[in-house]
Structure formats: C-alpha cells, structure tokens
Amino acid sequence: MLLWILFSVVTAGAIAFAAEPFLRKARAPVVGPSRRDIYARQIAELEAELSAGRLSAEEAAMGRAEIGRRLLALPPQEAPQPQAAGQGVGPAMPMAAVALAVLVTAVALVSYLKLGSPSLEGQPLAARGEEIARQRQYEDLVAAVEQKLAQNPNDSYGWELLAGAYRRLGRIEDAAAAYGRAAETQGPGGAPAPLWSEQGEVLTMLMDGAVSRPAKQAFEKALAADPKDPRARYYLALERAQKGDREAAITGWEALLADAPPDAPFRPMIEEQIAIAKGAAPIPDAPASP
Template sequence: MIVFWILVAGLAGLALLFALAPLLGTSAAAEDQNEINLDEINLQLFKQKVAELDADLTTGKLDQSQYDAARQDLEREALNNIRGDQPKPAQATATAAESNAKLTARLLLVILPLLTVGLYLLLGNRDIIPMLATSAADQSLAARGHSGTAEGMPALDVLVKRLEERMQQTPNDVEGWVMLGRTYFTMRDTTKAEAALAKAHELMPTDSQVLLTYAEAIAANQDNNLQGRPSELIAQALKLNPEDVTARWLSGMSAFQRGQYNAAVVTWKNVLAELDPNSEDANQLRSSIANAEQRAGVPPEARQAAPRAAQTQNDNARNPADPRPNSQQTAELISDQPTEVATDTPTAEPNTTDQAAAGIQVTVSLSPSIADNAAPESTVFIYAKAAEGPPMPLAVQRIGVAALPATVRLDDSMAMMPTLKLSSFPQVIVGARVSSSGQALPQSGDLQGETGPIPSNSAEPVSISIDQVLP
C-alpha cells in the first residue's frame, strides 16, 4: 500500500507540474508564438547586406577600403538598431499577469492534491495507476520532442509576415512600424514601405528620424523626387534637430533638384566639414558638390579647391565666429526659395573632376519627327535606372530642350539616395524624357526615349533618340 501512495503522490506532483508550469513560467515563454523579436529582423537585414557587400567585393565593384568602410557603417547601424534588453510596451501588463498567475498557482498547489485524493477515494481503481503513469511519461516526451531546438533563424519573408501580424495586434508600436517600413525598403517594396512609415509618422509626428525615413519613402515612390511633401518633412526634421547629418544631406539634394545649386553647395559643404575626409560618404559628397558647382557656373579652379578647403574646417564646424550659415539658416534659405527650375541653368557637361565616380556618357538628341512637340523652355530629364530592381532613377541630369543635342555623364555622384547608386546594379536602362510641366514624374504627352539593358560600368558612349510620346 505504501508503494501505491508513493505512486499517487508522484502522479499528483506530475499533475501539478503540468498545471503550474505555464503559470509560473517567464512572461517570454507565455507570449504568443506569433510575437516576433525585432532583433531577429535587424540581424537578418544585416546578414543580407553583408552578403551583398561580399558579392560586390568579389566582383570588383568595391575595393577593399570601400568594403571596409561600408562594413563598418553596417555594423554601427546594426548595433544602434539592436533592442537588446529594452522593455516592451506590454511589460507592465505582463507583470500584473504574472502576479495573478502566481496567486492562482498557490491555490492550485493546495486544492489539486486534495481534489485528486478525494476523487480517487470515491471513484478510484488501483489498476489504472500504471496506465496513467505511462501516459503521463509519453506526453512529457512528446512535449519535449515537439519543442525542438530550432537554432536556425526564419527566412526574411517569414519574419516580415510575423511582424505584419504583430503590428495588427499592436498598431500603436511606432518602432515596429519603422522596422516594418525599413524591411520593405530592403525588399524593394516601396509602396508598402511608405504605408508602414505613414503609420509611424501618424503616431509620432515630431520624431526627426521618423520624419526623414518617411520623406525618403515618399520620394522613392515619385522617382526619388524630394519636392513637395518630402521637402516639408525634411524641413520639419531640421527644425527638430538642426545638426542631423541625414536631414542636411537631403535638404541639399532637395535644393539641387530644384536647380538651386548654390544652396545645395552651401548645405553639403557644411555636412562635408563634419565627415571623416577619407570616408566613402565624404568622397561621394565631394563629387556631388563638384557637380553642383559645375552647374552653378563656378570656375574649374574654384571647384578643385573647394573640397580640399572643406576638409580643413572640421575644427571650426561649430565655431560661433564661422561666417558660414548654420544648418538651421540653410533650412530656412532652402524652404524660402521658389520651387521652379532656374531658367539660366548652364548646360550640363561631363563631370571631369578627379572626384567624379565611374559612370556612363550619354548623348541625347530629339527626333525630327516629334521635334515640334517640344517647347525650347521645356525640361529634359536624362536618367539611369536599374534594369531589374526599384523603379526610381539611380542617377539624373536635367537640361533644357534648347540645349539638345547634348552629351552628359551619369555617375554615382548624382544618386538620389546613398543606398541606391548606379554602381550597385550590374545592368541599367538609360533614358531621356522631355517634361513640359518640369515635373520628374512621367505624364501623358511627355516625349521619351530609352535604351535596353546595358552594363552599368560600360565604357562605350550611349546614344538616345527621344522619339516616343507617352500615352
């Protein structure tokens, strides 16, 4: 009989184990299986970007110094994005739930053994005990086998799906919407990226990083055109954080797109003074400055001296006596300027400065068959876009119809976004479009000509005839 009661006590303990384990377990174990740790996505994105860098290094698109700089930037970004031990929004609720669970566990600890013994004395059968013990052991083994040791990380699309489900359950999680938007960007789904970041902006309209990310998403869906709503968001971000490098970089690009090249040069030189002069970002910015100065009519000798002078200003970047306008004044200067394209913009020429990135030389002409449809004052956008990838241009030059035929150069210095460059894609499509409205977005009645896919590092000049009318 003693053995019998030992078995009874063992089974009661086993029953308590199954009943109390979910109640006394950690809040992390009690979370829904659809709950996703945002660190997983950050790590997955980091691995994907590193793989792309490795491929570019192998194919020769990047040299070792460029690779090392880009890898360091990725590592810094990954460290900044890792949430680690940050508390979750539902932490307070989880704490209260744990307290209630522990109270319930104490009650069960007393009630369940008494109830078990009482029911057995009333209805019990000693022969059933071995069968129950065997069944309980089988269930325990099955539970351990089902849990597995899933050491691998889910695929990115699986993580995105789970994050989408999570955001349906926690629609007020700003960080979640931002992460979802950035992930869509990586997957090159700019439409969904804009929608997700619009949610984040709605929840936190005064966060400068949310404003800038949202501005880039809107621009990505309008051929990387920063005019209109994106420029408004960038200006708001600058008012909140006048020293933000990304905001100032984008404000310079916005001025450049409006044909306000001097304003772009002022903004970018202020940014350049705060960058590591040997970094890839600094090299790209010098090329952009030289391009803007060329368009503004700055003499070549001044263009060559300006980048070197900017490098010596690091120690004076925040000197109150510095005569250069600060970023806040620059933002006001840009926002107060008209949005029309300057009519006295010099004809674009190939960028021949030492800092110019490798690119494509393009000769554009207007077909005589449709020449009468193009007004001399209309704008011509000459662009390169990925043959397979995002639809937004990777590099753009803008001239007037009166300048045709013309030869221009497209290279990485004209990238609308630092992450989307001509050299990032193996094949591109080069085109030219006459816009009577002056807008970057194609419209019915615009005149256009495009090439087929060509290598992005092609040394052969490309010829384009504008001979089509957009329906």
C-alpha cells in the same frame, strides 16, 4: 556565405519582434555595440566579399553608398547603449541595433530576396529551391509582423521594422506609409529625426530620385527634430540643386561636410555632388546619394 548570414539576421529580427511578448526575462546589464561599430564591420565584410569575388565592383559600390546613407543618420558621437536588468525586447535594446543593421544590407539582400543573386544561375535545383523557400519564409515573417500591428496599430517600433522590410522587398510606397505611421505613433516627445528622414528618402525613391514636396516636408520635420540631421540636410540641398538653386545646394553640402568626420565614408559622394553643382552638367534626379 554572407547572404546566408544576412538572411539569418533578418529572420532573427522579425521573429524577435513577432514573439516579443514571450521573450521578456531578467538579465544582467550589458552594453551593446554602437551602430557605428556595426556599420564598420559591415564595410569590412563588404570588402571581403568583393575580394573573394562574391560581389561585383558595382554591387560593392552600391553597398558602400547604402552604408554611407546609414552613417549620415548617426549622431556625431554615438556611445554604446546600456541595457538595464529586467528589460525585454524594445527600441532601446540590442534588437534595435539588429534591425538597423539589417537595413544596411542593401544590394546583396535585395538581390537575394528577389532571386537575382549573380551566383544563383549556376546553383543546383535543390539549392535554388532552398533559396525560394527562404524568400517565402521571409515574406511569411513580414506577414506575421503585419498581423501583430493590426492588433496593436500604435506600436511605433513595429511600424519602423516593417517599413525597413517593405523597403528591402521593393514595396517603396508601403515603406513610406509605414515610416509615416512609425512617426505618428511616437510618444509625447514626437518622432525622432531619423524616422522623418527615412520617410523622406523613400518618398524620394518613389519619384526616381526627385525630392518631391511630401519628401521635402518630411525632411523639414526631421530638421525641426534635429537641426543637424545629416540625411535631411543632404536631401534638402539636393532639392535646391534640382530646382536650379546651385549656390544654396553647394552651401548646404559644404556645411554638411564641415560637420562630418574627416574619414566619413559618405564624404566622397557629397564632394562629387558639389563638383556636379559647380559644373555645367545638369543635376541628376537620382544621384549616387550617401
């Protein structure tokens, strides 16, 4: 059931972006949920799916790690975003929260889109056909977003949405390029830190977890935009560990933990990296990053 819900969210996000010119209308001011609230609900759904036996322990652990990565990118105190009357779909609207929520579906959604769900094998042929049709529908929606961006290549929000879709489809190189376009097409104020750190993360994925020079440059741009950006700080510390500078890595991770809330879901994962750095074992290229 959760997979169908997640697919509906993805579909809604892509349709709303592709049809954005037709969706503008006046509305009363509302307050949307904060991303932190969205992630909290997704953690609860993840645990419910695990308890019901619809997710394996490994999938649940990977899902928690992905949600932890997204939580790292949030500012320490994020308030719900007010929506002014008369606004349409845009990066400051609830649509942005939907797009960001889609990004944390991680393992379950990727497995679904690649037809690798553990429950798929035993499904009737008709149900399997429905899932194949839904995958094709999702790919068609991605193509629609690509077509719209071909007509309006300076739409930064569209590039960000497309980058997330590429990432979920396993098109990591395309995702890195799309995040770069999203950053380059920002307004005069420049790209926000999360865009650069997203690009750095997918560039790291391209190298099987090794923080390459282009990835490091992206993380450094993120810190230039926001010196407290948690994801950039995490990966730059990881880069130091991979280069053999364990002390610098430990210092960076400990500083990150000092700034994180006591109940931050990613805290155990960073503590594990610190323990590895303090031990004799080599730093892995692809750690269980938050």
